[in-house]
Amino acid sequence: MFRKKNNKNLKSAFTLVELLVVIAIIGILATLAIVAIQNTRAKARDTKRIADVKQIQIALELYFNDNGSYPVSTSVTSSIRSASRVYMEMYPQAPTPPDGDCTESNNQYVYTETGEDNGSYALSFCLGRPALEFSSGDITATPLGLEYFCGDTISYEGESYPSVQIGTQCWLAKDLNVGNMVAGSVEQSNNSIIEKYCYDGLETNCDKYGGLYQWDEMMQYSLDPGIRGICPSGWHIPTDGEWTQLTNYVINNTEATSDTVARWLKSCRQVTNPQASSCLSNEVAVTSEHPRHNFSSQYGINYYGFTSLPGGRRSLDGSYTAVGTYTYLWSSSVCSSISCYRIMRSSYSTVNRNYGNLGKTYGFSVRCLKD
Numbered sequence: 001m002f003r004k005k006n007n008k009n010l011k012s013a014f015t016l017v018e019l020l021v022v023i024a025i026i027g028i029l030a031t032l033a034i035v036a037i038q039n040t041r042a043k044a045r046d047t048k049r050i051a052d053v054k055q056i057q058i059a060l061e062l063y064f065n066d067n068g069s070y071p072v073s074t075s076v077t078s079s080i081r082s083a084s085r086v087y088m089e090m091y092p093q094a095p096t097p098p099d100g101d102c103t104e105s106n107n108q109y110v111y112t113e114t115g116e117d118n119g120s121y122a123l124s125f126c127l128g129r130p131a132l133e134f135s136s137g138d139i140t141a142t143p144l145g146l147e148y149f150c151g152d153t154i155s156y157e158g159e160s161y162p163s164v165q166i167g168t169q170c171w172l173a174k175d176l177n178v179g180n181m182v183a184g185s186v187e188q189s190n191n192s193i194i195e196k197y198c199y200d201g202l203e204t205n206c207d208k209y210g211g212l213y214q215w216d217e218m219m220q221y222s223l224d225p226g227i228r229g230i231c232p233s234g235w236h237i238p239t240d241g242e243w244t245q246l247t248n249y250v251i252n253n254t255e256a257t258s259d260t261v262a263r264w265l266k267s268c269r270q271v272t273n274p275q276a277s278s279c280l281s282n283e284v285a286v287t288s289e290h291p292r293h294n295f296s297s298q299y300g301i302n303y304y305g306f307t308s309l310p311g312g313r314r315s316l317d318g319s320y321t322a323v324g325t326y327t328y329l330w331s332s333s334v335c336s337s338i339s340c341y342r343i344m345r346s347s348y349s350t351v352n353r354n355y356g357n358l359g360k361t362y363g364f365s366v367r368c369l370k371d
Contacts, residue, residue, distance in 0.1 A: 045095040046127050052092040053125055053141050056080070056109060059088035060121060061143070069118040076111045099128020100136050101155035136232070150370065156232040163370070164305040167249035169242065170370035173307050175210030175329075178230055185318035187361065188217035194230050197314040197363040199323050208291040209311030209323065212363030215339045218330055225333045231368035238369040240333035240340035240353075247351050254303060260349040266293065266300025266327075267307045270346070273299045283307070293346040294324045308344050314363025328364035 014022075059080045064070055067082060075081075080088040091109075098107035106126040114120045123141040137155035150170035153162045162173040179194030181203055188195040196211030198204075218237060219229045229237045238246075250256050250264050268279035269292035279285045279301055291309045293300065300308070312323035322328075324346065331340040339360050343352040 042099045042128055045099055046129060048095050049125055049127060052094070053109060053123060055092070056088065056111070056123060057141055057143075060111075060123075062087045064143075070113050070121045072118065073112050094125060098126070100126075101158065101160065102126035102128050102137075106138060154232060161232075161368075162305070166246060166304045166306065167253070169246060169249075171246075171306060172235070172368045173305055175309070175311060175365040175367055176213075176230065177206050177210045179211060179213075181206065181211075183318070184314050184320060184363075188214045190216070190221045194220075197320075199312050199314075199320045201320075205290075205311075205323070209309055210365050212311065212314045213330070213366055214363055215330055215360035218366050219332060223334070225331075227332055229332065230366065234371050235368040236371055237330065237332035237366065240331045240335060242369055243329075243331055243340075243342050243351075243353075250304070258350065262308070262344045262349045262351045263298065263300055264303040265306040265308045265351070266302065266344060266346075267291070267309045268300050268302050269293060269309070270299050271295040290324070292324065296346045298345075298347055298349045310344070310346055311365045313358075316359075316361060328358075328362070329367050330364045 060070055063080060063082065066085060071080060071082075076091065078091050079086065080091060094107045094109055096107065098104060103126075106124070108125070110124045112122045112124075114122055120143055124138060125141070126138055127136050129136045137160075138152055140152070150163050150165040153160050154172075155161075157178045159177050161176075164171055164173045177196070179196040181198050181201075182188060182195045184197055184201060188197075195217055196206060196213055198206040198211060199209060213230065217230070219227060222229070225239045226236050226242075228235065231237060246265075247258075247261050250261050251258060254264055256264050268283045268285040269287055270285065271288050271292060272295045273279070273285040283302060285299075291311075293310055308327050308329075310322065310324050310327045312321055312326060313328045314320055326346075327342075327344040329342045329344075331342070333340045335354055338354065338357055340354060341358070341364055343355045344350075345352075
């Protein structure tokens with residue numbers, strides 16, 4: 001007699017769909033693991049760069065204590081030594097590959113003696129991302145420590161930003177362009193992703209004028225005046241008082257008045273600049289190509305290199321207006337029921353505070369100030 005098979009003991013095999021799902025999951029997990037490993041390795045390289053520079057500084061200080069000056073740069077190649085003592089047997093090489101916006105040319109420790117009788121030095125290197133208290137980009141070490149010199153260019157999230165010293169303040173010399181573009185009809189949200197508007201929904205306009213941000217997004221949903229917000233590490237959103245400090249300094253140290261102060265801060269780039277030769281920067285003063293101001297007799301001379309450009313705004317209904325005409329710049333301070341901001345216009349030479357009493361959900365430009 002034939003016996004019936006006990007189907008309860010039979011195990012079914014994976015179907016093709018189930019196998020494909022498992023393979024897809026394994027692929028996703030492998031990709032995430034690779035990204036995590038790459039980020040960890042990049043962070044480790046930056047940590048080593050900082051550690052290397054501090055070791056070089058220790059050797060340089062020991063040299064200075066024995067010799068009364070720092071070594072000449074031509075002697076600091078493979079080691080740091082004097083005729084009688086070795087201070088660093090092997091001068092370190094920066095880890096490779098370069099990270100972030102660093103390149104082969106600045107991914108090295110470049111030592112230069114400075115000052116009278118070699119009484120100081122500058123040791124430059126590049127960080128791929130913010131590390132410890134330092135911003136990403138070019139960093140300079142001196143006998144006082146690791147420093148950023150105003151006037152240097154910093155790298156942040158794939159963009160390069162020149163900086164300018166105006167009085168005691170150090171400003172980025174162009175508006176911030178960081179984050180993922182969202183449509184003008186969408187409200188920026190607290191989702192751990194920096195979001196930006198680009199004029200007319202075109203990323204190329206962010207490249208030219210910087211992004212436009214709602215106040216809460218710029219502040220990263222804090223209410224603290226002077227907070228870093230979306231600025232690079234070591235920089236912050238200027239307060240209302242710091243904007244006033246800027247304009248007061250220009251008025252007190254140039255021929256500017258409260259009615260003309262914007263001319264000293266505005267970019268020279270204009271459709272037709274009646275006095276192009278008055279531009280005190282290296283900009284092309286007359287151009288029809290964006291970024292630029294519309295034609296006006298109130299042309300900019302860009303005295304300090306602040307280079308304010310009219311990026312317009314994103315309005316409450318999600319539309320865009322005033323590119324080429326208006327510059328709207330947030331502060332991190334709250335003024336009454338609105339947030340404080342500044343406006344510069346192509347057709348005027350004043351810097352207006354809270355002109356129009358526009359609210360936090362408009363999209364304005366952001367300029368960062370050094371801590």
